Amino acid sequence: MPLIEVSRLTKVYQVPLRQPGFTGAALSLVRPSYKAVTAVDGIDFTIQAGEMVGYIGPNGAGKSTTIKLLCGVLAPTSGSVSVGGLDPHRRRMENARRIGLVYGQRSQLLWDLPVRETFYLLRRIYQVPESTYRENLADFGRTFEIDAVWDTPVRLLSLGQRMRAELAAALIHSPPIVYLDEPTIGLDVLAKSRIREFLRQMNRRRGTTVILTTHDLRDVEEVCDRIIMIHQGRLVYDGALEGLRGTFGERCTLTLELEEAAGGAVAPEVALDDDVRLIKADGKRVELAFDRRRISAPEVIARACAVLPVRDLVLRETDLESVVKQVYGGNGIENGNGNGEGRGGGEP
Amino acid sequence: MRTFGSYVGLYLCYLRVNWLALMAYPTEFWGNNLGNVAGNLLGIAAVGIVFGHVRAIGGWSFDQVLFLYALAMVARSLWHLFMVNCLNLPYYVQRGTLDRLMVRPVNILFQVYADYLDNDDWGEAVIGLVVLGTLSVRLGLVGVGPEVGLARSLTNVLWLAVIALSGTAIFAAIHLAANTTSFWLVQAGAVSQLVWQVDGFSRYPLNVYSRPLRFVLSWLLPFGFINFYPAHLFFGPSGVPEGGGLLWVARLTPLVAAAAFGLAYRFWQAGLDHYQGAGS
Numbered sequence: 001m002p003l004i005e006v007s008r009l010t011k012v013y014q015v016p017l018r019q020p021g022f023t024g025a026a027l028s029l030v031r032p033s034y035k036a037v038t039a040v041d042g043i044d045f046t047i048q049a050g051e052m053v054g055y056i057g058p059n060g061a062g063k064s065t066t067i068k069l070l071c072g073v074l075a076p077t078s079g080s081v082s083v084g085g086l087d088p089h090r091r092r093m094e095n096a097r098r099i100g101l102v103y104g105q106r107s108q109l110l111w112d113l114p115v116r117e118t119f120y121l122l123r124r125i126y127q128v129p130e131s132t133y134r135e136n137l138a139d140f141g142r143t144f145e146i147d148a149v150w151d152t153p154v155r156l157l158s159l160g161q162r163m164r165a166e167l168a169a170a171l172i173h174s175p176p177i178v179y180l181d182e183p184t185i186g187l188d189v190l191a192k193s194r195i196r197e198f199l200r201q202m203n204r205r206r207g208t209t210v211i212l213t214t215h216d217l218r219d220v221e222e223v224c225d226r227i228i229m230i231h232q233g234r235l236v237y238d239g240a241l242e243g244l245r246g247t248f249g250e251r252c253t254l255t256l257e258l259e260e261a262a263g264g265a266v267a268p269e270v271a272l273d274d275d276v277r278l279i280k281a282d283g284k285r286v287e288l289a290f291d292r293r294r295i296s297a298p299e300v301i302a303r304a305c306a307v308l309p310v311r312d313l314v315l316r317e318t319d320l321e322s323v324v325k326q327v328y329g330g331n332g333i334e335n336g337n338g339n340g341e342g343r344g345g346g347e348p
Numbered sequence: 349m350r351t352f353g354s355y356v357g358l359y360l361c362y363l364r365v366n367w368l369a370l371m372a373y374p375t376e377f378w379g380n381n382l383g384n385v386a387g388n389l390l391g392i393a394a395v396g397i398v399f400g401h402v403r404a405i406g407g408w409s410f411d412q413v414l415f416l417y418a419l420a421m422v423a424r425s426l427w428h429l430f431m432v433n434c435l436n437l438p439y440y441v442q443r444g445t446l447d448r449l450m451v452r453p454v455n456i457l458f459q460v461y462a463d464y465l466d467n468d469d470w471g472e473a474v475i476g477l478v479v480l481g482t483l484s485v486r487l488g489l490v491g492v493g494p495e496v497g498l499a500r501s502l503t504n505v506l507w508l509a510v511i512a513l514s515g516t517a518i519f520a521a522i523h524l525a526a527n528t529t530s531f532w533l534v535q536a537g538a539v540s541q542l543v544w545q546v547d548g549f550s551r552y553p554l555n556v557y558s559r560p561l562r563f564v565l566s567w568l569l570p571f572g573f574i575n576f577y578p579a580h581l582f583f584g585p586s587g588v589p590e591g592g593g594l595l596w597v598a599r600l601t602p603l604v605a606a607a608a609f610g611l612a613y614r615f616w617q618a619g620l621d622h623y624q625g626a627g628s
Contacts, residue, residue, distance in 0.1 A: 011625070016534075025535075032532075073450045075626035089624065093350075096453040108448060110365060112372040117365055124361045125452055127354060153372075 001085075002046035003177065003209055004070065008079035011040040011065050039065040041233035042079065049176065052203050052210040054220035054241075056324070057230040063213045066230070067179050070211070071099060083177065097126065100170035104182035107162065108169055109154040115165050116150050119172060126173035133172065140168040143201055160191030167198060171208075178202075180212045184219055196222045217324065229324070244323060253279070253316055254300055256286040259309035276300055355458065362462035370467050377467060385471035388421065391551070392479065406556035407589025412579070413553065415483040419508075419575040420550050421476030423515025428469035431461045431520050438530035438537055441623065457524075457616060484508070489582050507581050514605035515574040521608035522569050524616055531619035543569065550574055555589060573604045 014034040019027055040062040047053055057063050068074040069081050072088030072095045081088055088095040109118045123133050141147040144164040149157055157165065163183060170178060180199075184192040200223060202208050212224060220227060220241065227244055229237040237244055261283045275295040280287040286308065290300050297315055304310060370377055395417060399410040408416070437460060440446040449459040484490040489504045491497075526543040530536030546564075550571040554562050566572040577594060578601045585592030 013625070018534075068447065071447075071451050073447045073624065075621075075624045077625065089626065092450065093453045096451050099451065101448075101451050103448075106445075106448065110369065112369045113365065117368060121361050121365055124358045125454055127350070127453075 003049040003051075003084055004045075004047040004211075005082040006043055006045050006066075006070075006079070009040055009043045009066070009069060009076055009081060010038065010078045011062075011069060011074060012077040013037045013039055038233055040069065040230075043230065043233075043235045045228055045235065045238055047209065047211070049209055050203070050207045051226060052199070052224045053212065054224035054227045055211055055213045055230070056215075056217070056220060056227060057236075061230045062233040063230065064181065067181060067211070067213060071101060071179065072096070097173065098175055098177055100173070100175035100178040102163075102166055102170045102178065102180045102183050104163070104180075104185035107154070107166060109162065109165055111154050114151045114153055115146065115157070118154070118165075118169055122169055122172050128173050132174055136168075136172055136174060140171070143198055144168040158191075160187055160194065163187060163191070163195055164198065167195070167202075171202070174206070175208070177209045177211070180210065180214075182214055182216075183212070184214065184216055192216070192218070193222075199223050252290055252292050252297060252300075254288045254290070254297070254304070255314045255316075256288070256304055256308060256310050257312040258284045258286065259311045260284070276303070350454070355455075358454065359458075359462055363465070366462075366465040366467070370465075380466070380468040381471050384468055385475065388472050388475045392417065392475070395551075406553045408553045411483055411487055412583065412587075414479060415487060415582075416553060416575040416579055417551055418476050418479035418483060419511065419515065419579070420571075421472050422480055422512045423574050424519055424547075425469045425473035425476055426512065426516040427519035427523070429467065429473060430465065431516075431523075432466055432469075433461055433464045434520070434524050434527050435540060436460075436464065437527040438540070441530045441536075442534075446623070456620065457613070480508070487582070504582060507578075510602055511575075511578040511581070514578070514601045517605040517609045518570055518574050521605070521612035522571070524609075524612040528612070528616045528619040531622050547571060550576075553579075570604060570608055573601050573608075577601060 013036070015037050017033045017035050018024060043062075043066065055063055055066065065074065069076055070083060070088060072090075072092040075089040083095055084098055086095050109115065110121070119137070122128075128136075137146070144167060145161075146165060146168050149161050149165060154162065154165070167183070183199075184195050187195065196219060199210060199212075203210055210223070212219060214220060224241065226239065227237060227241055228235065229244070276288055276290045278286070279289050286304075288300065288304065290297075301313065301315075304313075392414070395410075395413055398405065399413070403409075405413055434457075440449070440460065446456070446460075449456050449463070452459065481490075484504065488496055490501045492501075522543055523540070526540045527536060529539045533539065546569055549557065549561070549565055554565055554572045554576040557565065562572070566577075577598045580588055580590075580592075580594045580598040585595070588594070
């Protein structure tokens with residue numbers, strides 16, 4: 001049985017409409033009017049225990065709303081959520097014992113006090129048994145380096161230290177499920193990669209189920225084995241990271257620098273068929289995309305060099321970011337899984 | 349399930365955290381409390397100034413009015429010291445901080461109260477207790493001599509404690525209800541501010557006000573049950589302007605307090621449901 005089951009989940013917010021001016025304000029007191037905004041629109045997915053899932057989508061896609069529904073903060077408008085067999089909204093307290101929540105932008109640490117005070121308090125809040133508490137602290141002392149900052153007031157921590165403390169705090173009651181909302185936001189590259197490493201360790205050692213929302217797709221690439229992508233409240237992709245690339249994106253991009261401006265007139269000669277696609281021809285710069293499973297890189301380069309005065313070239317694998325951009329660019333959303341390779345789209 | 353005992357333990361832990369945080373800013377603590385002491389002394393002085401011109405207000409003597417005043421001070425300060433954070437409810441709702449409380453296995457309102465104590469009202473608590481104690485002796489409600497009697501003293505002290513706690517619950521109910529409106533209104537601060545203004549009426553005996561205002565202060569925003577009605581328990585039929593007729597109302601005080609808080613709590617729960625988008 002899956003740990004998390006979401007079916008036909010829909011959340012409609014009633015957003016109050018306010019008329020301008022004093023009369024409008026007075027009127028809205030007497031007869032408030034509302035506008036319905038659908039944040040989550042009939043989403044289905046299931047998550048097994050121990051999975052690490054990246055939940056991604058642009059701002060306003062409905063990510064936070066989904067997390068709130070999973071946590072029991074919001075009640076669904078229709079459809080259902082079940083977490084470990086419980087309705088998280090109706091059985092808020094029981095559900096709360098099983099989840100850990102980390103907000104990148106909202107701290108749960110006690111700002112003016114040494115780190116240890118937060119842990120004393122959380123221990124009481126979650127009624128963590130003495131033995132579990134000690135074990136976890138010993139563990140965090142090693143993996144999250146909590147020992148070093150134990151007596152330091154939270155306001156004096158670096159952002160990276162704070163995020164590690166934040167993670168440890170969210171795990172002090174050994175929750176089987178952890179929701180992370182932008183856990184690496186604002187961190188430098190090194191701190192980011194450490195947080196990712198901690199997440200992988202946590203999953204490996206404790207079997208913790210991780211649901212991660214993020215804007216930094218590197219987080220997803222390095223941590224998650226599965227992606228759920230939503231756009232405008234609807235699910236647009238659910239599956240392996242590799243599948244997302246295969247479904248939505250060409251795998252390689254070749255950027256050519258030319259001796260002289262070739263322009264759009266010459267460049268298309270390289271992209272003769274579906275295998276190689278012209279993304280951009282902009283003066284001395286030409287960008288080509290191709291699927292490595294259908295045509296090899298040397299072949300594309302050879303073809304380009306034959307017709308264009310190439311001075312320099314850069315070859316890179318399509319990263320998730322550009323794949324996602326392509327998805328949100330408007331193609332392939334309507335028909336869910338898209339129609340495989342060789343589709344047009346991308347840059348206009 | 350969480351037991352009552354575990355809530356007590358958790359509350360002590362919250363107190364500790366709040367007091368430690370307070371010690372991080374000692375100047376702020378002393379500044380706020382000195383200001384508070386000054387404000388409360390001025391309030392009492394104002395009563396004195398009024399009685400420099402009149403001998404009684406609505407049939408109540410200077411000592412009796414001060415007694416009422418001090419009763420409200422004690423109740424208000426107890427509420428302020430332990431439950432003031434419900435005034436921040438509008439911010440919790442607007443900034444989404446409430447979500448953080450909702451993902452913890454603890455009653456949400458308990459967390460709102462325990463989350464932050466400003467510790468700014470110790471002055472009112474101390475002055476209120478001193479004034480209340482002094483006047484209880486001067487008005488012959490409590491004493492060690494034979495003229496009051498041990499039994500009567502004890503009964504009065506017990507009633508005073510019950511009345512003070514009931515008053516705390518009434519303050520809590522009124523402010524909770526006022527701030528719960530923030531689940532529906534963006535400008536809930538205005539409602540809360542209005543209630544604070546109405547609190548000012550509790551400084552003088554209700555019988556000086558017009559009928560409609562008296563009704564409001566008795567049954568809608570029951571500030572009257574903080575000091576005016578319960579005072580009838582102590583002064584006897586000849587000692588109060590409206591005679592013994594209100595004694596039975598005075599005895600209802602703990603029930604009124606419980607009912608008021610119960611109603612406010614139901615309202616709060618409806619607000620939470622609205623916030624979560626459950627039901628209607």
